[in-house]
Amino acid sequence: xxxxxxxxxxxxxxxxxxxxxxxxxxxxxxxxxxxxxxxxxxxxxxxxxxxxxxxxxxxxxxxxxxxxxxxxxxxxxxxxxxxxxxxxxxxxxxxxxxxxxxxxxxxxxxxxxxxxxxxxxxxxxxxxxxxxxxxxxxxxxxxxxxxxxxxxxxxxxxxxxxxxxxxxxxxxxxxxxxxxxxxxxxxxxxxxxxxxxxxxxxxxxxxxxxxxxxxxxxxxxxxxxxxxxxxxxxxxxxxxxxxxxxxxxxxxxxxxx
Amino acid sequence: xxxxxxxxxxxxxx
Numbered sequence: 343x344x345x346x347x348x349x350x351x352x353x354x355x356x357x358x359x360x361x362x363x364x365x366x367x368x369x370x371x372x373x374x375x376x377x378x379x380x381x382x383x384x385x386x387x388x389x390x391x392x393x394x395x396x397x398x399x400x401x402x403x404x405x406x407x408x409x410x411x412x413x414x415x416x417x418x419x420x421x422x423x424x425x426x427x428x429x430x431x432x433x434x435x436x437x438x439x440x441x442x443x444x445x446x447x448x449x450x451x452x453x454x455x456x457x458x459x460x461x462x463x464x465x466x467x468x469x470x471x472x473x474x475x476x477x478x479x480x481x482x483x484x485x486x487x488x489x490x491x492x493x494x495x496x497x498x499x500x501x502x503x504x505x506x507x508x509x510x511x512x513x514x515x516x517x518x519x520x521x522x523x524x525x526x527x528x529x530x531x532x533x534x535x536x537x538x539x540x541x542x543x544x545x546x547x548x549x550x551x552x553x554x555x556x557x558x559x560x561x562x563x564x565x566x567x568x569x570x571x572x573x574x575x576x577x578x579x580x581x582x583x584x585x586x587x588x589x590x591x592x593x594x595x596x597x598x599x
Numbered sequence: 600x601x602x603x604x605x606x607x608x609x610x611x612x613x
Contacts, residue, residue: 382606388606389610466607471610471611548601
């Protein structure tokens with residue numbers, strides 16, 4: 343038996359909206375420590391992983407580990423039936439073939455319950471080694487969103503370089519070129535509005551903007567985003583979900599043959 | 600246009 347009650351139900355809706363375009367059919371691994379998902383996109387170029395900790399829920403019960411095969415598009419359709427202030431409860435039996443979702447209004451005077459059909463999904467699990475990052479940047483998630491959106495009007499790919507000067511995003515296309523450089527800041531009113539750069543070595547990597555733009559769909563989940571760059575390795579774009587967990591995206595760099 | 604290698608080329612299977 344699995345049961346999880348999330349007071350801030352809108353977080354679940356935002357999470358599904360943040361990943362559903364990259365991954366359509368995914369396995370959620372449920373254990374008494376929480377809910378985990380890892381899934382590659384259809385082209386096997388990027389990976390999406392999330393963790394929702396059991397202690398982030400108002401109530402969490404999982405008698406034995408379960409794998410729930412979910413069509414995220416269908417789950418998103420169901421979550422559209424929830425109100426933005428609804429409390430969401432998820433339930434599944436150990437050998438069941440449905441996930442029950444219950445939406446309770448704030449005043450608990452309106453209750454919706456929906457059964458989502460589960461599916462059997464074969465999925466590969468990638469082992470991601472602990473990496474020593476060349477550069478780690480933290481910035482407002484709205485800033486990241488704006489950079490990748492703005493550069494998408496210039497080109498399809500972006501060069502990201504981290505140096506002592508800051509972190510520079512460059513795009514080139516038929517209409518011209520654009521560079522956006524962020525410098526470290528410490529003067530913002532709120533800590534999360536600052537740009538922080540920790541650099542061990544200068545690094546330059548090239549990525550497809552289409553994916554980086556897709557990662558920005560997680561912006562409503564967190565006020566900040568961390569971008570980890572490592573020479574010759576996938577970039578990690580990390581959104582921490584306050585008091586609940588995280589969603590992380592990994593994207594393979596484009597490389598010279 | 601630079602080629603786009605698949606992710607498993609970077610990460611091993613668990």
